[in-house]
Amino acid sequence: MDEYLWIKYAHILGATVIFGTGIGTAFQMWAAHRSRDVRGLALVTRNVVKADWIFTTPAVLLQPLTGTVLAVSAGYGLHDRWLLGAILLYGLTGLCWLPVVWIQIKLRDLAAQAAATSQPLPAAYDRLFRWWFVLGVPAFGSVLVIFHLMIQKPTF
Structure with a gap:
């Protein structure tokens, strides 16, 4: 397999990890939140x-690197609107994800404290969880649109 295909494989694997881990952890957080079991929440968070x-x-850091190599190797550039759209949506996803990481740490700490003190x-906790959910909607939606743009490469 040539170098381009290895990089493409890494790029697809990274996208799979981002989306798969995201949807899996989101489900676990949502289910634990609905249970209101502080010990379970402490573990899940x-x-x-x-x-x-x-x-x-690591996958988030890998994506722009592999994506840039793939785009340049294939002759694409920012003049290709599908690629520019994907990059902007990736940025939007990151702008949502960074506060979500901070929120998850705070949720973890609040759940651990509640569990430790019974x-x-x-x-x-509930205010932060609402923000966690609200920020997750555009992040997941953006990833789905990025998948569409990467596969279809539509012309606008």
């Missing part, structure tokens, strides 16, 4: 934060 550092962060979740 701890694991979600770990998953973001172990899986999502107290219910504080109101701050």
Whole structure:
């Protein structure tokens, strides 16, 4: 397999990790949140934060590198609107994801404190969770549109 295909493989794998880890951890967070079980929430939020550092962060860093090599190798540039759109949506996803990472850390800490003291979740937890959810909607939507742009390469 030539170098281009290895880079393409890495790019697709990175996109899969970003979306797969994101949807998996989002489901776990949502299910744990709905349960209101502070011990379960403490465990899930701890694991979600770990998953973001172990899986999502490296994939997020890999995508622009592999994407740039692929685009340049294939002769695409920013004059290709589908590529520019994908880059802008990737930026939007990042602008949503960065505060989500911070929120997840705060949710983890609040859930751990509630579990350690056998107290219910504080109101701050619910406010932060709403923001976590609101920021997740455009992030996931953007990734789906990026997939479409990468596959179809539409002309506008």
